[in-house]
Amino acid sequence: MDFLIGVDGGGTATRAWLAGRDGAVIGRGLAGPSALGQGIAAAWIQVEQAIRGAFQDARLAVPSWRRCAVGAGLSGVSNRSWRDAFVERNIGFARLAAETDSFTMLLGAHGGRPGAIVAAGTGSIGEVLRPDGSRFTAGGWGFPVGDEGSGAWLGLHAVRVAQCAIDGRIAAGALARRVFAVCGSDRDSVQAWCDQAGQFAYAQLAPAVFETEQTDPSAAHLLGHAVAALETIASAIDPDGVLPLAVCGSVGRQLAPRLAPALRARLVEPADGPAAGALALIRRLVDQEELHPA
CATH class of the missing domain: 3.30.420.40 (ATPase, nucleotide binding domain)
Incomplete structure (x- = not known):
């Protein structure tokens, strides 16, 4: 070779x-x-x-x-x-x-050394390599049933916000309007988009959640839940909190500064x-x- x-x-x-x-x-x-x-x-x-x-x-x-x-x-x-x-x-x-x-x-x-990661990009997962060489994984169950806190998860919930706005269950805020611009603003258009959309398509809506956070409580609420999901994964893979933790992925890097102080204290930059x-x-x-x- x-x-x-x-x-x-x-x-x-x-x-x-x-x-x-x-x-x-x-x-x-x-x-x-x-x-x-x-x-x-x-x-x-x-x-x-x-x-x-x-x-x-x-x-x-x-x-x-x-x-x-x-x-x-x-x-x-x-x-x-x-x-x-x-x-x-x-x-x-x-x-x-x-x-x-x-x-x-x-x-x-x-x-290659012992450590833990929480990764959130299109999907999300946590994994640890322990000093004894053993491994453990949390999350990563796949879209749409898992991958909490990921880009696809954020996009899926953003579409749900837009659906509620179309129904009149909530007022159409900045996030719903951003989704309308991609998926359409009526029931038939959004339904047709959802019928064809997969993980990647939903993940493309994640930036809209970050960009409307300051003006739309729905977006801020989603990001709060995403942070909590990543914290839960981090705690599951290293309950004692002793290993260095790297947060990876486009979404993970944006959410890392919002993690609890005890987790932030263990953060290292990926080598x-x-x-x-x-x-x-x-x-x-x-x-x-x-x-x-x-």
Whole structure:
């Protein structure tokens, strides 16, 4: 194997980092969302596109996939049947390791050392790596039944605010009007939008919640609930509150300053991101296999 590749795939985008056998990054690629909940075949299309983009960025011809080992941290891998289906569709890579995107984010954030993360972007999850090497996950049950405090969760509840305004159950405030601008302002239009919308579409409404917070109590209320949800996840993964905590993701970073003081006291800046964590994961696995061949 001549190339190591770390892939970070979520509900918004897919990033691929390309490295030589020494682990030094030589190229980066970007593609669309590859969360497994959006379909295994669709996820592979985006993963392959991101990897090809990384070779293009490195000014290298795309080689035979048999020369490549891939570590992929993907949203949805916690669903075992989705993970198995993704691995079974391996398009020819010599080595393919599929992990949760939260675990590769954890590896990247703490440089492989013990620590905890709460991640809130399109979805949300918490994960911890304890000093004894054990792991634990909280949240991350997926949209729409879980992922509290995430961008998709905020967007879903923003649409509910707009629906209540259309019904006359509440007055149409700034947040409802922002949703109307995207989804339409009558029952049929909003219903049609909801029938077609998925996790990614709802997450695109999250910025409207932050932007209307000062003028709309509904938006402020939603953000308060989002903060409480992330605090609950953080407490669940590290009840004793002894490990360093990194808050990751676009929504998480905006909400981090609002966390309770005890949590803020443990916050650390992530050392690196999930693509770096995925690359570290596959490098470690390949090195172990070469040291201890079957």
